Amino acid sequence: MRCARDRARIWPRRLAERPLAPRDVAAAGLCIGCGACAKGDEALGWDRFGQLKPVGAWAGERRRGFARVCPFSPAARDEDEIATGRFPDAPERDGRIGSFETAYVGHVAEDAFRAMGSSGGMVSWVATELLRQGLVDGVAHVAPADPDRDGRFFDYRLSRSEAEIRRGAKSRYYPVEMSRVIEEMRLTPGRYAVVGAPCFIKAVNLLSAEDAVLGERIAFTLGLFCGHMKSARLVDSFAWQLGAPIGTVRAVEYRRKDPDRPANWYTAQLTLADGSERRQDWWHLADGDWGAGFFQNSACDYCDDVVAETADIAFGDAWVEPYSSDGRGTNVVVVRNPELRRLVSAAIAEGRLALDPVDAAFIANTQAAGLRHRREGLAYRLRIAPPRLPLRKRVAPGGGSLPLRRRLIYRCRRRIAIDSHRVLVLARAAGWPALYLRWAKAALRLYEALAYLRGPLGGAFRRVGAVWRRKGSDDANHALRHS
Ligand SMILES: Cc1cc2nc3c(=O)[nH]c(=O)nc-3n(C[C@H](O)[C@H](O)[C@H](O)COP(=O)(O)OP(=O)(O)OC[C@H]3O[C@@H](n4cnc5c(N)ncnc54)[C@H](O)[C@@H]3O)c2cc1C
Ligand code: SF4
Ligand code: SF4
Structure with missing residues (x-):
């Protein structure tokens, strides 16, 4: 009888020989729904599990180029190759954190960025600073959407003012896709920054290499560290548990900030059509343990980038004491692009950012659980559940011992x-x-x-x-x- 490990070797070689369509990736459970494969008015749609997937005739087409831009395609460059090309002179290189210039722990000191952000407010600050200094004309990031319009609580949008960027602050553990903002950037001259999870930033880098217009216009990528992506069904579950019919929910907040409680005590909040709010601590929810994997996208089981290794700058939460007990929120920041290192250093010197330098071991320690799940855990999953399509991973199947x-x-x-x-x-x-x-x-x-x-x-x-x-x-x- 053929064992799982044999299958992992045979499947890839056979399938690698045929060109891929977006639907093949989705059918294999490897589609994160980033939207990098959709062009013009092609769209992603909901599947029954509340995940965004390529739908329509175009999704079945085996197009030239697709295999080079999909972050889960075996023909695409992996994170190491992309990072080596983008940050060839980075002075630091770490197997867990990737290539980088400097790393920090801390928060934004100016204005209300920290209070408005999920963590220390650094993502919104960097996005705003890029705009203030005229380094970009717009920032593609995720903001609340009107659920009545197309059934989405959040969506990517291109923000062109500081106020718009600030209104988009906070983490959204919700399916989003970039096709519309990518098209907007393709059609509208200017320089842009894109905020995204590591796989989205990988897709943006792959797209920029394929499409000269995007390559010229996307000037900076801002990565979010990532544990995994949740589906829209998590919102159904919140609604059931908070006693709110899903049709009455108008807005969702995954991490309501309370400076008087530890940062890692998440509170979910729903705003209903009548303006009332319902909230509950994650720990009291039936599925409230983030690490247990409820409603995780299946592609995340085959991901090996926790810290957005291909982004110009990457941000996470400082999940170590004393920071995780500080409800005001504290970031860890990994700067990979020298221009952004200068921008951040200048703001530290001016007292606008309260950041202390740290090393790779410190950053890795803040993400210890995520890294374990995506190193030894990924090796084990590749062994017990080999993907149904060839995959290019920096982790080999293993974990038997x-x-x-x-x-x-x-x-x-x-x-x-x-x-x-x-x-x-x-x-x-x-x-x-x-x-x-x-x-x-x-x-x-x-x-x-x-x-x-x-x-x-x-x-x-x-x-x-x-x-x-x-x-x-x-x-x-x-x-x-x-x-
Ligand atoms: C799915 C997901 C999983 C995460 N997992 C981890 C983790 O395991 N460990 C960890 O340390 N940090 C994780 N983060 C990052 C963390 O939640 C914070 O986003 C990060 O620390 C930045 O906080 P901030 O206060 O600096 O950002 P803010 O100032 O609050 O700004 C957040 C910015 O990110 C944008 N944004 C929010 N959600 C998304 C999204 N889904 N896709 C693209 N852009 C978005 C917003 O539009 C805003 O511009 C995750 C984030 C997401 C979205
Ligand atoms: S992961 Fe992204 S690029 Fe790949 S098929 Fe899914 S939506 Fe398309
Ligand atoms: S875990 Fe990996 S695949 Fe899943 S959303 Fe995060 S970066 Fe993307």
Whole structure:
């Protein structure tokens, strides 16, 4: 019988020989819905799991060029190749963080950027500063949208004023796509900056290399560190749990800021049609543990870039103490472009930014869980669930010798990501939210027992682990005695 590892070797070679269409990538569960493949009035649409995917006849066309711009295509350059081409003289290079000039921890000191941002306000500040200094004419980023217009709570837009950029502040864990803003940049002369998750920034770099007009106009890329992307079904779940019919929800906030509480205590907030607000801490939601993977896009299971390695500058949250307890929010920042290093250094000297230099190890430590999931976790997923299309990853299949508990954690996250979508869709069709909510609570209990050894189930795992470890050391002693 052929094992999973053999399949991983054979599938790619056979499939790599045929040209790809966007629909092939989507059918293989590898489409993040970035929109880089759509041109003109071609559009992405919702699938039943609340993910944006290429739809329509064009999505089935095997076009020249597509394979070079899709971030999940095996024919596209990988993050290392792109970064080497873009930042050839970067003085620092780290396997986890990529190439960079300098790195910092801190926040914006001027105006209300920090209070308005999800973290320390650095993304909105850099975007605004680029505009103020005349380095760009517009910034493509994600802002709230009118859900009545095309059923989206958020969308990419091109902001051309400081006020517009500020109104777009905050993180949106919601499917968005860039096709419309890419088209706008293609049609309208000017210089632009693009804000995006690592895979979106990779797509922008690949597109810029293919399309001379975009290559000339997209002057800067601002990357967001990324754990994974959620589907729109997470909003359905929020609405059920906050007692708000989904049709009445007008606005969604994933991380309501409260300076008096730790930054990592997320609060979800819904604004309803009558102007009232409903909120709940993530920890009290049936699916409120970010790391468990509820409603994760399947492509994220095959991603190996946590820190936007191809972006000119990248931003994350400082998820280490004392910063994670500071509810005002603190960024980590990785500067890869020398021009942006000068811009940031000048603002530090003027007291407009409160940033302290840090090294790669500090940055990696703030993203320890994300990096583990996308290094050893990715190796294990490539081994147990080889993708149905060839993939070009900087991590090789492996993980067979990981401790049992870690393997179970990766399997559990994967199942939760897949099943949360299926069960919610079933519950919606049956008009029975409790079906999903009961399943989610049980799944979360199992995940937390495994991940944090919590509850009676966690105690059982602890005992099994102790026996396993004892058996391992007995076996090792036995082997030593006989060697
Ligand atoms: C899906 C997702 C996953 C993330 N995972 C992690 C993680 O694992 N670890 C970590 O440290 N940080 C993660 N971040 C980044 C983090 O949430 C903050 O966005 C980042 O720290 C910047 O905060 P800020 O206060 O500087 O930004 P702000 O000043 O609040 O500005 C945020 C900017 O990002 C834009 N934006 C918001 N959502 C999106 C989006 N989905 N796509 C493109 N642009 C967007 C906004 O329009 C705005 O311009 C993630 C962000 C997203 C969107
Ligand atoms: S990942 Fe992006 S470029 Fe690739 S098929 Fe999906 S939408 Fe198109
Ligand atoms: S985890 Fe990777 S694939 Fe998923 S949204 Fe983030 S950068 Fe994109």
